[in-house]
Amino acid sequence: MQFTYSNPTTIFFGQGQIAAIKNAIPADKKVLMIYGGGSIKKNGVYEQTKTALDAHTWLEFSGVEPNPTKETLDKAVAIVKAENIDFILAVGGGSVIDGSKYVAAAAKYDGDGWDIMTRKHTVTDAVPLGAVLTLPATGSESNSGAVITKAETHDKLAFMTPHVHPRFAVMDPDVMKTLPEHQLLNGLVDAWVHTCEQYITRNTNAYVQDAYAEGLLRSLKTLGEQFASRDNDEWRANLMWSANQALNGLIGVGVPQDWATHMLGHEFTALWGVAHARSLAIVQPSLLRNQIEAKREKLEQMGKNVFFLGENATAEATIDAIEAFYHQLGVETHFSEYENTKADAVSAVVKQLDKHGMTALGENGAITLEASEKILESAIQ
Structure with a gap:
């Protein structure tokens, strides 16, 4: 039994903890909020997150699907590169968080992001990210792994790197009420x-x-x-x-x-x-x-x-x-x-x-x- 274990993710657990984002992301960071199909606008999570980001410059990217696809995520990669985003906030379940990890890593690579999934490229850097968990399941909010699908070829592959380990995760059980x-x-x-x-x-x-x-x-x-x-x-x-x-x-x-x-x-x-x-x-x-x-x-x-x-x-x-x-x-x-x-x-x-x-x-x-x-x-x- 030999191992090295580190989990650098700060957990903000409990009701009302979305407000912790305000101080968890440095005020000088330009943020891209990534989320899924829009359910966060119906359950109050979007408004709470928006309020917590009041002091930040931020953009948003929506439409990450369950079992996130390279085809969708590459659009977010392009935004991160074009807008000089320096912090990613994933707001969603495991799919959104996994997808955001891909975006964070691919945005620091000049080639095709799928090279990360096929091991042609080894991740050495990534845009820092945090997460607001809305669906408990995968544990992606505090680990270094992600699973991504390439819709074109029906390939679903995983990658792991400490560079995409979330800096923090907000876990408010109240967000589950409408699931x-x-x-x-x-x-x-x-x-x-x-x-x-x-x-x-x-x-x-x-x-x-x-x-x-x-x-x-x-x-x-x-x-x-x-x-x-x-x-x-x-x-x-x-x-x-x-x-x-x-x-x-x-x-x-x-x-x-x-x-x-x-x-x-x-x-x-x-x-x-x-x-x-x-x-x-x-x-x-x-x-x-x-x-x-x-x-x-x-x-x-x-x-x-x-x-x-x-x-x-x-x-x-x-x-x-x-x-x-x-x-x-x-x-x-x-x-x-x-x-x-x-x-x-x-x-x-x-x-x-x-x-x-x-x-x-x-x-x-x-x-x-x-x-x-x-x-x-x-x-x-």
Whole structure:
């Protein structure tokens, strides 16, 4: 267990914290506010942010879509370059924050920003950025990763660099009050799988990371069980903080990490527009069953410490419990909304995985294209 851990993001958590932007961004910085489809103008977030930026010179860029695309984000890159923007404020959920990270890095590069995603360019600098979180899910507000889609080619790729780690994140649970049910469910599922990707691997006796991950899973399980009575400050605050802690890097330090569920899930989103969290729920149970022997010890541990299955905490029973948890939330664990045949759908994902070099996935590098094909044959109906 050897690691270096740093999280430089200052968190402003709680009601009314959007006002903290005023002092969090130096007054001499020219700001570009980046947001999505305009929901922030309906829930009061836009006005609060605008008021907090009163002392700053600022512009805005809207229209960042769920699963942000290079094609849209490159327009924001052009604004940053043309207007000499020196601070980016992402106001939205994971897609807006991820997209803003791409903009921040690409704006400091003379070539095609997609070179960052394909590793042709290594990021050495980025425009500093902060975030106002409106949808808890990805933890992007305090980590250094982002996932971007190239619509033209149906490619969905990730990049990580400390240069795009947000300087600060405003997390006001009140902004969740107007979120539709499906977005709250997606956020809960996303945080759950993020935790699992760093926990259901192999046992390394990392007591702190295991206990913290199990605590997060129990919290998320409770939030799922309380979903019908979610309209209260406590529920919202706990989901927002749990989702942040699931992917701020802490539970993953010094332990093996998987992420194969994400790699397969990304292809569902790129090919068919499946919501990110829904794609994870589709892939994960089938993947766990495929890799059950390698993950048996941790699955049994999860069965005992998260689902409290006692003597019945077999790996098989734990996977069944995970799948039942998704079904309790009304989230499907199989996919059938494809064109042509099931064989064509499986083949399409496998081809994308091969194209993107995803040929040895998982904490053991054991999920080959052949293994992925078997997982997909189970996950796709």
